Amino acid sequence: MKVLIVEDDPLHRSYLHEAVNAALPECETVIEAENGTVGEKLARDHKSAHIVMDLQMANRNGIEAARTIWKERPETRILFWSNYSDEAYVRGVSRIVPDGAAYGYVLKSASDERLKLALRSIFIESQCVIDREVRGLQQKSLGQTNGFTDSEYEILVDIALGLTDRAIARRRGLSLRSVQNRLQHLYDKLDVYQSAGDDHEDGRFNLRARAVTVAFLRKLLNYSALERAEAELQEWLDEK
């Protein structure tokens, strides 16, 4: 068995290396990549079937890398090992995982034991292992309880990118009014009106901008989600 480690922090990389050696005696080779780009290349060259991947890397983040890897070989098993459980990450990951693929999501704050267990479960037993904390988010996120519909999330991203209502309408194939309709739902759910009208009509917010901020503060959005969305936007703009 061969394992590929994709992680930009040298300390974490060598820690992972040791953990893999300890948890998987049947693994005879471990290779390392220090960013997503190199990770993709090595995965292709070695036809890696077992990958441990950091999200949030400078050069090319884990979600992007995982997407192209899975596109080439959907049966690849990937364990995401991340510092954060932002809803933006969780959503990003579950959006790209192929049907029936074995994968995992473990936080860096987890114990040695948990990490090693996850390594065996995923790589040997082909099970999915999702950190408890992450799991909670996932349920809320995909179910509708207090969570966001895909369409709401979509429009959130669109205004975060700075598109006008009209542009969003064109991009998503909707009428202007529908876009504004969805926006209203979004404002509701994000509770953007909060301290707006409490005193007088004084400290009112710009709803559109405020919504984006609140989403950021709630980890619904984060830098890497923005980055991806921006890339998709440019793509869409180019193809006219």
Place this chain on the structure above:
Amino acid sequence: MKVLIVEDDPLHRSYLHEAVNAALPECETVIEAENGTVGEKLARDHKSAHIVMDLQMANRNGIEAARTIWKERPETRILFWSNYSDEAYVRGVSRIVPDGAAYGYVLKSASDERLKLALRSIFIESQCVIDREVRGLQQKSLGQTNGFTDSEYEILVDIALGLTDRAIARRRGLSLRSVQNRLQHLYDKLDVYQSAGDDHEDGRFNLRARAVTVAFLRKLLNYSALERAEAELQEWLDEK
């Protein structure tokens, strides 16, 4: 000599611990804190004069912690050790460093040698050590070349928070028109008009929202800056 380490990642913490031991034989005690809150408390209890501090910690980030520590004892020497050189961080740090204080800013990607050298320079020689990459930003940021004025940065934060023009005017003591004036300058500098009018008048952006996004993508803003700004905003709202 005593050194306090404030860093939330256990791996990085023990790495720092070793580095301090190796670089500073005259240091007889090293204490550790795993977040900003604990860091502040330990600094107070031990009257720490030498601190190595991570920015970006979950509980209370390095800038906040450093601010209160410096408020209590301005002669404290602090070495910031961070993964990123976002302009938002650099600006945040230089805003709170007291006059004549010795401090440093070293990236985690720096070599062992550089870290150890910095430790000695700051803690023993009371010099300021700023990573080259960071230094570049600082110059641009504080000088005006291609950088942002304080007033421009200020208004950027305000719209990022989601305030209306009117609210900003009230908060900053300006007229409505002046606020809009500053906004225009900001839009210019952020080059928000970019692909707006190239094809036709099609894919136009919502300037206000777009400005925030671009600032994020350029690392002019980041999560922790937003967080701080939000806290200040709430404070201002409370005191009426």
Place this chain on the structure above:
DNA sequence: ACACAAGCTGCGGGTTTACGCAAGACGGCG
């Protein structure tokens, strides 16, 4: 088949933004 909820859409309006134009205010500088 009928009722009901959820989402899309057009209409109309009140409010907020973006910004050109132009008149002061302030601070160097020869």
Place this chain on the structure above:
DNA sequence: CGCCGTCTTGCGTAAACCCGCAGCTTGTGT
């Protein structure tokens, strides 16, 4: 002192945004 650049402010306008109201299309359940 007068000239000039930067910053502030008021006025006015066109565009964008927020949203209540109401008619339509769906899908779902009993």
